[in-house]
Amino acid sequence: MKTGAKILIEALQREGVDTIFGYPGGSVLPIYDELYDSSIRHILVRHEQAAAHAADGYARASGRVGVCLATSGPGACNLVTGIATAYMDSVPIVALTGQVPTGMLGNDAFQESDITGITMPITKHNYLVKDASDVGRVVREAFYIARTGRPGPVLIDLPKDISTDQVYAETPIPDSISLRGYQPTYRGHVRQIDKALDMIAQAERPLIYAGGGVIHSNGSQELVEFAERTAIPVTTTLMGLGCIPGDHPLNLGMLGMHGTQYANYAVTECDLLIGVGVRFDDRVTGKIDTFAPNATIVHIDIDPAEISKNKRVDIPIVGDVKTVLQTMLERMQKAGRTENWLNRIATWKQNHPLRYRDDDCLRPQYIIQQLSDLLRGDGIIVSEVGQNQMWTALYYCFKKPRTWITSGGLGTMGYGFPAAMGVHYARPDEPVFDIAGDGSFQMNIQELGTVAHNRIPVKVVVLNNMYLGMVRQWQELFYNRRYAYTELPPVDFVKIADAYGVDGIRVDAKDGVREALEAALEADGPFVLDFRIEREENVFPMVPAGAAINEMIGVHQP
Amino acid sequence: MKSHTLSVLVENRAGVLSRVAGMFSRRGFNIESLAVGTCEEPEMSRITIVVNGDDSQVEQVIKQANKLIDVIKVSDLTGRESVERELALIKVAAEAGTSRAEIMQIADIFRAQIVDVGSKTLVLQVAGDTGKIDALEKLLRQYGIKELVRTGKIAILRGAKTVKSAK
Numbered sequence: 001m002k003t004g005a006k007i008l009i010e011a012l013q014r015e016g017v018d019t020i021f022g023y024p025g026g027s028v029l030p031i032y033d034e035l036y037d038s039s040i041r042h043i044l045v046r047h048e049q050a051a052a053h054a055a056d057g058y059a060r061a062s063g064r065v066g067v068c069l070a071t072s073g074p075g076a077c078n079l080v081t082g083i084a085t086a087y088m089d090s091v092p093i094v095a096l097t098g099q100v101p102t103g104m105l106g107n108d109a110f111q112e113s114d115i116t117g118i119t120m121p122i123t124k125h126n127y128l129v130k131d132a133s134d135v136g137r138v139v140r141e142a143f144y145i146a147r148t149g150r151p152g153p154v155l156i157d158l159p160k161d162i163s164t165d166q167v168y169a170e171t172p173i174p175d176s177i178s179l180r181g182y183q184p185t186y187r188g189h190v191r192q193i194d195k196a197l198d199m200i201a202q203a204e205r206p207l208i209y210a211g212g213g214v215i216h217s218n219g220s221q222e223l224v225e226f227a228e229r230t231a232i233p234v235t236t237t238l239m240g241l242g243c244i245p246g247d248h249p250l251n252l253g254m255l256g257m258h259g260t261q262y263a264n265y266a267v268t269e270c271d272l273l274i275g276v277g278v279r280f281d282d283r284v285t286g287k288i289d290t291f292a293p294n295a296t297i298v299h300i301d302i303d304p305a306e307i308s309k310n311k312r313v314d315i316p317i318v319g320d321v322k323t324v325l326q327t328m329l330e331r332m333q334k335a336g337r338t339e340n341w342l343n344r345i346a347t348w349k350q351n352h353p354l355r356y357r358d359d360d361c362l363r364p365q366y367i368i369q370q371l372s373d374l375l376r377g378d379g380i381i382v383s384e385v386g387q388n389q390m391w392t393a394l395y396y397c398f399k400k401p402r403t404w405i406t407s408g409g410l411g412t413m414g415y416g417f418p419a420a421m422g423v424h425y426a427r428p429d430e431p432v433f434d435i436a437g438d439g440s441f442q443m444n445i446q447e448l449g450t451v452a453h454n455r456i457p458v459k460v461v462v463l464n465n466m467y468l469g470m471v472r473q474w475q476e477l478f479y480n481r482r483y484a485y486t487e488l489p490p491v492d493f494v495k496i497a498d499a500y501g502v503d504g505i506r507v508d509a510k511d512g513v514r515e516a517l518e519a520a521l522e523a524d525g526p527f528v529l530d531f532r533i534e535r536e537e538n539v540f541p542m543v544p545a546g547a548a549i550n551e552m553i554g555v556h557q558p
Numbered sequence: 559m560k561s562h563t564l565s566v567l568v569e570n571r572a573g574v575l576s577r578v579a580g581m582f583s584r585r586g587f588n589i590e591s592l593a594v595g596t597c598e599e600p601e602m603s604r605i606t607i608v609v610n611g612d613d614s615q616v617e618q619v620i621k622q623a624n625k626l627i628d629v630i631k632v633s634d635l636t637g638r639e640s641v642e643r644e645l646a647l648i649k650v651a652a653e654a655g656t657s658r659a660e661i662m663q664i665a666d667i668f669r670a671q672i673v674d675v676g677s678k679t680l681v682l683q684v685a686g687d688t689g690k691i692d693a694l695e696k697l698l699r700q701y702g703i704k705e706l707v708r709t710g711k712i713a714i715l716r717g718a719k720t721v722k723s724a725k
Contacts, residue, residue, distance in 0.1 A: 120580055130572075182627045
């Protein structure tokens with residue numbers, strides 16, 4: 001006989017789980033007791049939200065399924081933001097929650113919450129296990145669902161008696177999975193692919209719009225090869241950064257609300273737009289009617305529900321991005337001629353480069369550029385949400401996929417620092433930097449305890465402007481500079497870090513930037529850099545909400 | 559905007575109805591009627607949902623429904639040759655006297671059955687498509703409808719075609 005908890009741990013090991021981020025509590029005591037003797041490493045976070053984000057960071061950096069564990073009630077509820085973050089960005093995590101014993105379900109028992117009900121809209125699937133002999137099968141299915149098709153979070157709710165119940169030891173963890181309601185399509189329809197290739201051969205101004213799906217499918221190499229063979233320029237979404245090297249001649253950087261001018265101009269003028277692993281999100285398209293108004297649209301995505309969801313697609317190809325691109329490369333007979341188009345784009349690039357006022361002040365863009373220069377494509381950059389995220393997206397030169405970890409869809413402040421912890425466990429040899437704002441960092445600052453405790457060498461770069469900067473920027477531009485509740489009093493992050501036993505440096509001037517970054521990089525353990533930046537620096541270019549994406553503001557400042 | 563009848567084949571498991579119904583409301587769809595029950599396969603259930611929306615909205619919600627792991631197949635029966643039925647139980651005020659006879663006559667015409675006779679009320683059971691039930695309801699209103707219960711529409715394709723899982 002074995003307990004449900006024992007079967008759970010064995011099933012997790014069978015899935016190759018090496019690390020769990022979690023926080024113990026009453027209803028998961030039996031699971032923790034089994035975990036204590038197992039080979040699985042458990043990282044004790046300081047708030048359950050951080051466990052979910054760490055599992056998410058682990059998954060994004062590695063491509064494997066991240067795992068978090070929390071107790072029932074408040075523990076489970078604290079995972080919710082992290083699960084929603086993973087859901088919006090299609091990240092494979094499995095969240096394990098304790099639950100009150102099955103006999104007490106629905107009775108408003110102590111620390112009971114209906115977490116399967118709560119997470120129904122933000123999980124790909126979830127389970128409430130009511131029989132210990134189901135544990136093995138459920139874990140197997142959960143990992144399979146999380147990592148296949150369009151990836152996403154899966155939650156397993158485990159009542160306490162399920163963990164303690166004894167089950168016959170032979171109760172197998174099944175080898176095969178049979179889910180008749182879940183059969184993702186991986187291979188694109190060949191006739192559709194040929195149609196797309198015909199359009200590519202004819203197009204004069206084609207453009208690839210690549211997103212997170214390229215990275216999830218590990219299709220970056222195929223994407224670059226495809227772009228090179230067809231000589232089609234590539235613009236990426238926030239989630240797609242790194243799928244083509246930032247310094248690749250065909251790369252136009254990010255498009256959309258804070259996209260580069262040349263990327264947004266290219267979208268507006270292209271005659272063929274090839275969306276690859278993207279979802280035509282409103283932060284990308286701006287006013288949807290004026291997005292790629294002259295283009296035939298090809299859309300490659302594994303999720304049929306994304307086809308024509310926001311923008312009517314002419315040639316849909318449902319399938320795994322990597323697989324579809326491989327087929328396209330095999331079947332391609334001739335590419336179009338794009339020299340004129342590339343010349344036009346080169347002129348835009350030359351006339352409208354990204355720029356900021358590079359004076360003696362300590363400006364965030366400079367810090368990001370210095371970090372980019374220091375790491376030269378090595379290392380993994382995580383960000384929080386807001387100005388820090390956009391400056392990093394614009395000014396950091398990402399060279400490889402899975403080196404840029406950020407909350408795109410949900411835009412979760414407080415994501416970066418805990419996610420960076422997960423990134424470290426997924427890729428322990430890579431330096432990991434979390435680019436933060438003073439607002440976001442304070443949303444999960446308690447994780448200084450976790451990084452200190454485990455000597456997790458995450459380097460936090462706080463772009464400290466004593467504002468909730470992105471909201472302040474909107475107030476400056478659209479609310480007559482009325483800074484309603486966006487100013488934050490100064491915080492001495494070096495002192496806070498010190499209290500947790502983490503080293504830090506405060507930097508007030510531009511000439512201290514490089515040295516400070518190097519010190520952080522060379523430090524063995526975690527490190528906090530408190531950069532006191534220009535307080536009212538803005539993120540530009542910017543497309544105001546509801547405008548067409550070629551109508552950018554802030555593009556002509558010196 | 560038009561009415562669409564969707565036949566949704568699902569796993570017969572706890573919580574499936576709330577997954578499906580929740581998804582519809584989350585995506586902004588008002589469910590006009592919903593009927594659920596077991597079907598020819600013991601491990602599956604069939605839900606018939608009537609929703610309003612233009613074709614692209616309904617196409618989107620069908621795709622979203624298909625993404626639910628417990629949903630096996632979704633078919634839009636709208637515009638296809640199908641039989642659609644609803645059952646209603648209608649409790650009508652019927653004091654002894656002329657109205658009672660009239661109501662029974664109306665029931666006869668609609669092929670409705672009188673399934674309960676009280677001293678002051680009659681309960682009619684009627685099956686048919688939505689239009690027929692609406693018409694009967696309208697006619698009975700003059701006598702005073704005390705209570706009305708409708709099952710929601712169920713539908714099945716005509717001929718040999720079926721709404722089944724691929725396997």
